Amino acid sequence: MSGIIAPKDLGRRTERLINYDSLPPLPAPYDQWPEPKFAEIKPEWREKYCTSLDGCVAIDTMRPPASDEEKKAFVEKFLQGLGKLFSDANNGVRQPLELSFEYCAKCNTCSEACHVFQASGGQEPHRPIFRAEVLRKLYRSHFSGMGALRRALSASEIDATWETIGRLGELAYRCNLCRRCAQACPLGLDNSLFAKEIRKIFSQEMGLAPTPLHDKGSMLQLKVGSSTGIGKAAFLDMVEFLEDDTGERIGQSIKIPVDKKGADILLYHNAGEFVAWPENPAAYAILFNKAGLDWTLSSEVMTYDSVNYGIWYDDIQAKKIALKQIEAMKALGIRRVVVGECGHAHKAALIVSDRLIRAEERLPVESSLPLLAEMVTKKQIRFDPAKNPFPVTLHDPCNLVRQMGVVKPQRDILQALCPAFREMTPHGVDNYCCGGGSGFAIMNSPNFSSFRNQVSGRMKFAQILNAFTLEMTDQSLPKYVCAPCSNCKGTLREIFEVYKATEQYNLQYGGLVEIMVNAMAELKQPYLEFLQ
Amino acid sequence: MLFGIGAYVAAGLFLALSALRAYRLNRLPLHGRMELYPAPAEKGRKHGGSYLEEPEWWTKPRQVSHMAELAEMGGEIVFIKRLFHGSRSFWLASWPFHFGMYCLFVWTLLLILTALTGAGNVEALRVLTALCGFLGFLLGGAGSLILLARRLADKRLRIYTTPQEYLNLILLFAAFLTGACLWFGDGLFSDSARLAMRNILTLSYTPPGVLAAVHLLLVYGLLIYIPIGKMSHYVGKFFAYHRFLWDNAANLKNSGMAAQVDRALKNKPQTVWSAPHANPAPAAGQEGEKT
Numbered sequence A: 001m002s003g004i005i006a007p008k009d010l011g012r013r014t015e016r017l018i019n020y021d022s023l024p025p026l027p028a029p030y031d032q033w034p035e036p037k038f039a040e041i042k043p044e045w046r047e048k049y050c051t052s053l054d055g056c057v058a059i060d061t062m063r064p065p066a067s068d069e070e071k072k073a074f075v076e077k078f079l080q081g082l083g084k085l086f087s088d089a090n091n092g093v094r095q096p097l098e099l100s101f102e103y104c105a106k107c108n109t110c111s112e113a114c115h116v117f118q119a120s121g122g123q124e125p126h127r128p129i130f131r132a133e134v135l136r137k138l139y140r141s142h143f144s145g146m147g148a149l150r151r152a153l154s155a156s157e158i159d160a161t162w163e164t165i166g167r168l169g170e171l172a173y174r175c176n177l178c179r180r181c182a183q184a185c186p187l188g189l190d191n192s193l194f195a196k197e198i199r200k201i202f203s204q205e206m207g208l209a210p211t212p213l214h215d216k217g218s219m220l221q222l223k224v225g226s227s228t229g230i231g232k233a234a235f236l237d238m239v240e241f242l243e244d245d246t247g248e249r250i251g252q253s254i255k256i257p258v259d260k261k262g263a264d265i266l267l268y269h270n271a272g273e274f275v276a277w278p279e280n281p282a283a284y285a286i287l288f289n290k291a292g293l294d295w296t297l298s299s300e301v302m303t304y305d306s307v308n309y310g311i312w313y314d315d316i317q318a319k320k321i322a323l324k325q326i327e328a329m330k331a332l333g334i335r336r337v338v339v340g341e342c343g344h345a346h347k348a349a350l351i352v353s354d355r356l357i358r359a360e361e362r363l364p365v366e367s368s369l370p371l372l373a374e375m376v377t378k379k380q381i382r383f384d385p386a387k388n389p390f391p392v393t394l395h396d397p398c399n400l401v402r403q404m405g406v407v408k409p410q411r412d413i414l415q416a417l418c419p420a421f422r423e424m425t426p427h428g429v430d431n432y433c434c435g436g437g438s439g440f441a442i443m444n445s446p447n448f449s450s451f452r453n454q455v456s457g458r459m460k461f462a463q464i465l466n467a468f469t470l471e472m473t474d475q476s477l478p479k480y481v482c483a484p485c486s487n488c489k490g491t492l493r494e495i496f497e498v499y500k501a502t503e504q505y506n507l508q509y510g511g512l513v514e515i516m517v518n519a520m521a522e523l524k525q526p527y528l529e530f531l532q
Numbered sequence B: 001m002l003f004g005i006g007a008y009v010a011a012g013l014f015l016a017l018s019a020l021r022a023y024r025l026n027r028l029p030l031h032g033r034m035e036l037y038p039a040p041a042e043k044g045r046k047h048g049g050s051y052l053e054e055p056e057w058w059t060k061p062r063q064v065s066h067m068a069e070l071a072e073m074g075g076e077i078v079f080i081k082r083l084f085h086g087s088r089s090f091w092l093a094s095w096p097f098h099f100g101m102y103c104l105f106v107w108t109l110l111l112i113l114t115a116l117t118g119a120g121n122v123e124a125l126r127v128l129t130a131l132c133g134f135l136g137f138l139l140g141g142a143g144s145l146i147l148l149a150r151r152l153a154d155k156r157l158r159i160y161t162t163p164q165e166y167l168n169l170i171l172l173f174a175a176f177l178t179g180a181c182l183w184f185g186d187g188l189f190s191d192s193a194r195l196a197m198r199n200i201l202t203l204s205y206t207p208p209g210v211l212a213a214v215h216l217l218l219v220y221g222l223l224i225y226i227p228i229g230k231m232s233h234y235v236g237k238f239f240a241y242h243r244f245l246w247d248n249a250a251n252l253k254n255s256g257m258a259a260q261v262d263r264a265l266k267n268k269p270q271t272v273w274s275a276p277h278a279n280p281a282p283a284a285g286q287e288g289e290k291t
Helices: A007-011 A068-085 A094-103 A109-113 A115-119 A128-143 A147-153 A162-172 A180-184 A192-205 A214-224 A232-250 A272-276 A279-290 A315-330 A343-355 A368-377 A408-417 A437-442 A448-456 A458-467 A486-498 A501-505 A512-518 B002-026 B066-079 B081-086 B088-117 B123-153 B163-183 B191-201 B210-228 B230-245 B256-266
Strands: A265-268 A336-339 A365-367 A392-394 A479-482 A507-510
Touching (some): A007 A128, A007 A162, A068 A162, A068 A192, A094 A128, A094 A192, A094 B002, A094 B230, A109 A115, A109 A128, A109 A180, A115 A448, A115 A458, A128 A192, A162 A192, A180 B081, A192 A315, A214 A315, A232 A272, A232 A279, A272 A279, A272 A486, A279 A368, A279 A512, A315 A343, A336 A343, A336 A368, A343 A365, A343 A486, A365 A368, A368 A408, A408 A512, A437 A448, A437 A486, A448 A458, A448 A486, A479 A512, A501 A507, B002 B191, B002 B210, B002 B230, B066 B081, B066 B088, B088 B123, B088 B191, B123 B163, B123 B191, B163 B210, B210 B230
Parallel strands (some): A265 A336, A336 A365, A392 A479, A479 A507
16 A cells, blocks of 8 residues: 555555564664565465454454445454543553553554654554544544544545454554653553553453463463463472473572462463473572572462553453452462563563552562562672673563663673673663564464564664674674563564574573673573573 | 632632542543553663562562652653653643643642742742743644644544544643743743733632633633643543552452452452343352353
């Protein structure tokens, strides 16, 4: 499609509204590489999904309506949900939503801040105000007293058709909810909120959400206790395996306490770590034991998996999970909860759930990063920075940094333990999202991973390449991206694979605790696998 | 006399409607935490950190700097810092426009002061009044014109601009332009304006010509119109920053926030969402869950 796509064009009858055929170039050495091919739409997908936004599919449960009646019902259901956004059904968001809805001056400062808009080559629908403006026009056309007059008088109003609404649903999943746009807004408004609210209408009113987030995510967690599907017996098996495997690896036995009554700390991991990166919970165990902390894991349902996918798309699911987690934690007899390296779990447990329940009914929750920093700054453990001589940079997970203000502890650790540490540009609260935020990290099929790896993750990949400009082509030298967040690690893993960055340039990624354990003076062998 | 009454009505409505808007925003329900960093009140954390960087943060007293928050807000109001850093070309139009408005606000206060006290002969006040008027009309007029021209010339801005947003800028530019033409003459934004202000305040003002009548009608109209539309962001901005982006008060036992949360939890919503998982069929003897 040629020309600038305006909000009213969202319903235009065309096979595809956006093409990613001219993405901005990546820094060296990838400026010499051809861009990997985008996953193409299979013809049958057009019958099964809404593929007409950009050829990628996020909401794999959204079937195109087959008849005019179905189309009408689809649109009416959406409009019904749109009305509820401004009702008491949405009390927890109404003030920020109404402010952002009312006051946007359309100065486009947010566009300069948005990594997806920039990385897409400035594709208009990815401009943060685009989906906000669509929603604003739809609301004013259908809910304001002047709506009929507006529709009659203004050619710039938007027709509420299946094409418009279906694409709007998909477009809501092209924003990482990193909120960098809100940080830049001179009026303090949050355009990412509209993406989240559209997702909520689709899920809470229309029952449509990506399968990895809903059916295989929050619903599975509410059913069995973990979005990994792991039950109590399997969890205990994994911990036992981890003790044996880690003991063998570091040459000394380690004990991972589980269900220890009266422990001071419940260490709360994203259960995906046990499956994908077991070296992370193992490193926590080594450090917590060495620092003499009184801690435990829990094998009870809802307390061995800290994730809460609801915070990305559905407030009801978020609330159900948070309340069940809080209730289950209280039964453990522990004093405080310490969250492991998972950004969204941090936000869910410390921020989102903070006002869901009376203060008296909660246990105190904190991030593990300040505790880890104390191990270094107070010399609770003996480290040898010479064991980490390779270049290291730090990715700041948006949830943990921009949205919680946990910025310094991880830097204190890396500056002390990694002589070749360098920051990305920009960093800290001004960081860019990894590209996997708000659920993208776990959304792969049918072809959503192409968008994540090549568009939403593009700015982060460019930042990483720029952080290692001088060393990038030295294959013998590992370059480590420290990402203290499960979803961010998952995203980096995929990006590195698509661009063959580990294979070609020895670009590595991992968590914070792994590099801490690698620097422990008493360990004879390197802990990081790529050094072994 | 009518123009005198009109001034009191317009100013009164401006204040009342602005207060009403603030009241409406203030009474919206307590929202979940959605803070963003840097939050300037976090004392000693210029890197953008928060109290959550402390181990066992809930056991430690909060270190808050209201002065830092005021300074940040002041910088944002006077200088529009975020726009300066995020979109320099837009700032070059928006800042003069806003600064011009501030100058005119001060100009109006000075005119009222000097008209009521007879201090109009004090040279320093005369010069200050003239300077504020001159800068106000010049910067405000130029800023609004550039903002309007930018929206018309840039297709990417044009597709998002509504007729109402054009109207806002046209009305403002018209008010600046007519004001500049009217007050530039005798006394350079000072003497004739002060005399007019005294007559307006004492309900004895009669516009000397069409220009004056049009200008005052525009100003009165804007005073009533601004608080009812999106130009009332001078109210919204306070809530956006203080009640949204920088509101990181934790729900701790015996805290003010705990009391607010307790009150909010008592309000059960009547509207329910329709998806099956959102409102499951009630079990026998139980109500379905409302969110």
